[in-house]
Amino acid sequence: MSAAIVHIVDDDESFLRSMARLLRVSGYKVRAFKSVDEFLAREDRQAPGCVVTDLNMPRRNGFDLQSALASSDNPLPAVFITGQGDIPSSVRAVRAGAEDFLTKRSPKAQLLSAVDRALERDAAERAQRTLHSQVRNKLEALTARERQVLDGVVRGLLNKQIGEELGIAERTVKHHRTMLTQKLGVQSAAELALLVRDAGAV
C-alpha cells in the first residue's frame, strides 16, 4: 500500500499554496488542486489518503466534490474548509459525510487533527473494505444450498428447524454447515454471524 496523500482543493492559489506548504512541512504527503475537476482528473486515483477542500468555489463546489467521491470506488474522507462557517452549510456538509468542517482560519492543531482523523478513517475504511471483499469472495464460493443454510444459522435457527424449512434431513443440514464453516474459515455460529454482519449482506 502506497503512502497516504492529503489532497488539497482550493480555487484561491495563494491559500492553496500556504495550506500545501503547512501540511508538507508537518510531514504529510500533499497534492494540491485548483479545482474539483482538476482533482477528479488526478493520477493515482486509487491512492489512500483524504481530501481537504474549500467548500465555496466557482463552478463545482465542495459538495459536488463530496458526491463525486462518494460514488467513486475510492471514497476518500473529506475535510471541508470554508471562509465563514455558517450553520446550514456545516450541517449539510456533516450530513453528507464530511469528516470535519473547518474555517480557513481554524488553528493548526485543529486542522492537523482533522487531517489525521480523516487519514485514520480512510485507513480503517480501507481495511474494512478489504475485509468485506474477502468475506464476499468467500460467500460467493458457497453453493446455493449452503447459502440457504447459512441464512438459517444467522437467524439463530436450530439444524432441525432449518431442515424443516428447507425440506431436507437434519443430517444433510449438518453436512452443509460443516462445509460452509470450512469454506468461510470460522469455528462457531457466533463467529459466522459476525462475519456475515461485517460483509454487510448475505
Next chain:
Amino acid sequence: MHDRPEDATMPSADVPPGSDWARLEDILRDGGAFFWEVDSNGIFTFASSSLAELLGYEPHEVVGVRHVDSFYPAEMTAELEVELRNDWLSQKRPFHHAEVPLVTKSGRLVWVTSRGVPFFDAQGTLQGFRGTDIDITRRKEAEEKARLADRFLLEQISAAPVAIAYTTTGSSELRLNRAFVALFGYSPEEVPTVEAWFLNAYPDPVYREQVIRASADLMALAQYGRSQAAPREFKITCKDGTVRDIEIAAAMAGDCFFGTFTDRTARNRAQKLLLEQQAQLAHAARVASMGQMAASLAHELNQPLGAIQRNAEAAQEILRGDNPDLAELRSIIDDILGDDLRAGNVLDRVRNFLRKDHELSMETVEIPPFLQETASLVRREAIARGATLEVAADPEIPAACADRVLLQQALLNLLLNAIAVVPEGRGRISVHAGEDGDGTLVISVADNGGGLADEAAERLFEPFYTTKSKGMGLGLPIARTIAEQHGGRLAVVNTPGRGLKVSLCLPFARVGDVMP
C-alpha cells in the same frame, strides 16, 4: 371755402395766374403756417387765409381785433398784456416763442411755434410786427405720448417685483428700483454709480476684480451679438453684511444696460440640503448593500488572512528543524506580504465605499479591472446562489472619468439585484462593458431572472418599491441618480419571461465636466 368773402387786406382781384402774387397767395393759404401782421398797438392788420385751416377763423374776423384778445386761452391774457408792453413794443426786437397754446374757434387747443419781427417807418418808429405761427400740435402730442410712456416704463421698473439696476452707456450713473433697494438694503444715494456699487457689493478686492471682469463680459455679450446674456451667479454683500447668492441677468435696450438680480440663496441652500440628503441616503444604501455582500467580504478577507496564518504556521514548523530551509522561508515571507497587501486592499475598498463624507470626486477609472474588482465583491453571493457571474470588457475601452465609489455602488446595486432574481442553481449573470457609437460608455448587467411583470417594470424607479422580501427598493433609483450625476442615464431592457438587462450609460466625460 370757394365763395368766402374777399380777403380784407390782400388785393385778390387782378392777380395774374402764375405771377409772384399768385404763388404767394397759394403759400399763404396753406394751413401749416399762419402769416400775420399787427400794428404798434398790437391790433391785427393782416391775417393769411391759412388762419381758417389752423384756427377756424376767417381773416376778416380777426383784422382789427387786438392780438391779445384773439385766440389765446383766457388764463393767458394778463401775462400777454405784460409781454406786449414790455417785450414787443418797448424792446422792438424779433421774438421766437417755441410753444404757444392757441384756442380754435370751436374751442380746441392747438400748439404753435411763433416767430415775429418788428417793422419801422422811414423815421425808425415802430410800425408793428409781422410773423408766422406754425402748427406743432402733432409733434407736441407725440412728444407728450412718449413722455408719458417713458414715465410709465420707469414706474413699472420701479414697481417691478424683481430687483433691477440700470445704467446708460457712456455714463456710470446707476439707477435702482424699489425691489433692488429692498433686496440689498443700499439706497440710491449710497450706490450712486456703478463703481460705488461694485465697492459695496463686492468688498473682497480679488473677488471684485473677477466680478468686474465677468460683468464686462456680460455687457459685451449683451451689447454685441445677443441682446440677452446667459445669467450668472455672484455672491453679493448686502448693506447689513449678509452675503447672498444672486443670479444676474443682463440685457441691453437701446443705450440702456439692464441687470436683473434674482436671489438664489434659499434655492441654493435647499439644493445643497437635497444633495446632502441624497448623499446620506446613498451612504445608508451602501451600508445596507455591504450586508448583502457579507459573504464575499468575509471570503475576501479570510482568504488572505488564512493564507498568512498557514504560511506563518509552516514557517514555525520549518524553524523547529535543525537545518531550516531558508529559501522556503523567504518565499513564505513574500507570500505573507502579498496576502497582507491583499487583505489591506479589501479593507481600503470597504472603507472607501463606506466613507460618510463622500463628495463627488472624479478620477480616471480603468474599466476592465474596475469590473473585475466590483464583481469580486459579490462573487461569493453569486456562488452561494449557484449562479455564474461572467465579466467581459472590451480591453480597448478608454478609461472613464467617474466617481469610483459611486460608480461601484451603482454597479453593485445592479449586480445584487441580478443575483437576487436569478433562479437558484442555474442563474446566469453577465456583466459587459463597451463603447457605443457616440462615445458613451455602456456597462450592462444582464440576468436570466425572468424579467419583470408590467406593473413592476413601470414602478422600477420608484423609491422604496421592491419585489424582494428584504429589499429596500433603493437600488435602481440610486443607480439612476448616480448615472445622472455623471451626465448619463440608466437604460432598462425588460424581456418578460427571460430576464432583465440594465445598463449604465455614461459619457466619457472630461474632468470637471460633471453636474453637481
